[in-house]
Amino acid sequence: MTNSSEPEANAGTTDRQRLLLLTGLSGAGKSTALDVLEDLGWETIDNFPVRMLKRLVARPGEEQGRLAIGFDSRTRGFVPADVIALAKELAGRDQLTTSFMFMDCADAELERRFNETRRRHPMAQGRPVLDGIAADRELLEPLRRWADIVIDTTALSSNDLQARIRELFGERDADGTTLTISSFGFARGMPPLADLVFDMRFLDNPHWAPGLRELTGRDAPVGAHIEQDPAFADAFARIRDLLLTLLPRYHAQGKSYVHVAFGCTGGRHRSVYTAECMAQALREQGFSPTVRHRNLASRAADELERRQAGVT
Structure with missing residues (x-):
């Protein structure tokens, strides 16, 4: 060329x-x-x-x-x-x-x-x-x-x-890409328009921790519980680095909207906390994500949470 x-x-x-x-x-x-x-x-x-x-x-x-x-x-x-x-x-x-x-x-x-x-x-x-x-x-x-x-x-x-x-x-100062970070619960179905979906159900579930069931991923005790899981820090860093690699490439390809979704069973604890943390990490790198929590106001899916934990 x-x-x-x-x-x-x-x-x-x-x-x-x-x-x-x-x-x-x-x-x-x-x-x-x-x-x-x-x-x-x-x-x-x-x-x-x-x-x-x-x-x-x-x-x-x-x-x-x-x-x-x-x-x-x-x-x-x-x-x-x-x-x-x-x-x-x-x-x-x-x-x-x-x-x-x-x-x-x-x-x-x-x-x-x-x-x-x-x-x-x-x-x-x-x-x-x-x-x-x-x-x-x-x-x-x-x-x-x-x-x-x-x-x-x-x-x-x-x-x-x-x-x-x-x-x-293209205008040099135009962002060009609308970035959405969301959380959701697999119990209520996958988000149909997500570009990238990360399943956070491998993390220890706060739903079963005393005093945490009625809280959400926005509450400090839930966040502390999730961060105590030995898998969280490494997994979070790997996902963050992947997004930092992919997002500029999406922009270069002219993708106008990018939706990154984090899921857990009920959509109230692990996915919410991870989405909030990831949005903050991306803001520190110059991005301006919008955060949405699809199932934050929903009651916990007790039966499905119970099945996942093997409780009968």
């Missing part, structure tokens, strides 16, 4: 409209790039008639924003020389910050993609796929040479490409 330059790709602007013109070889990833830009808050339009582009650009005094326009050989009025002339004109406007990005890919990989998806190449017109790719490349070569950002997707998976677009055009 090569980039001839990356002009202000991540820089935010408040008084100038950001305009991104996006083109590339068919099958190279233009649609994927536009989808990610839309997720990032850009207004996106694909295959918009080139001659009408000026009408979309904000005039002085109008509301500014971020606009990405995709076009290729199928776009009405598509003539590379005219596109370049129009882009130069727009780049000269004081109220605009303009970038031009080209999506490239090796011929063999493009052929594989078209054959794998059984899509017709728009420029093949009944000829072999490679003929269409060659014609497309020849037509678009002036735009590739002129582009200030070139992304070669030959060796990139869809997830890799999405991550690259976010790296280039």
Whole structure:
């Protein structure tokens, strides 16, 4: 993947409209790039008639924003020389910050993609796929040479490409991921939308400790009881370190929501304490989790607690 330059790709602007013109070889990833830009808050339009582009650009005094326009050989009025002339004109406007990005890919990989998806190449017109790719490349070569950002997707998976677009055009100071830490009781079912579930039933159960049954994981005596379990400290540290490894990767992949759930039998003691401790540990590392306790207000599932302990 090569980039001839990356002009202000991540820089935010408040008084100038950001305009991104996006083109590339068919099958190279233009649609994927536009989808990610839309997720990032850009207004996106694909295959918009080139001659009408000026009408979309904000005039002085109008509301500014971020606009990405995709076009290729199928776009009405598509003539590379005219596109370049129009882009130069727009780049000269004081109220605009303009970038031009080209999506490239090796011929063999493009052929594989078209054959794998059984899509017709728009420029093949009944000829072999490679003929269409060659014609497309020849037509678009002036735009590739002129582009200030070139992304070669030959060796990139869809997830890799999405991550690259976010790296280039996402706001640097945006958190981007909503993190929820929850507790629950297996006695009342698994949380259906949790991304990661940790079963804390291996810990000694405060339900059976004198004076602790009616308390919860938010009460100090319950926490002290759980921490006395020799398995707690090591298990907690391992889970914390795993989350510290995974959470940045989720963010890099553009995952908007991450839900980490801790379960125990009734959802009132072990899972609650672990969730509270984990949320605090993650806050100390710069995260801002929301904590939810699904079954904290529920009465303990006495029968199931009894069965787990082997009491008849």
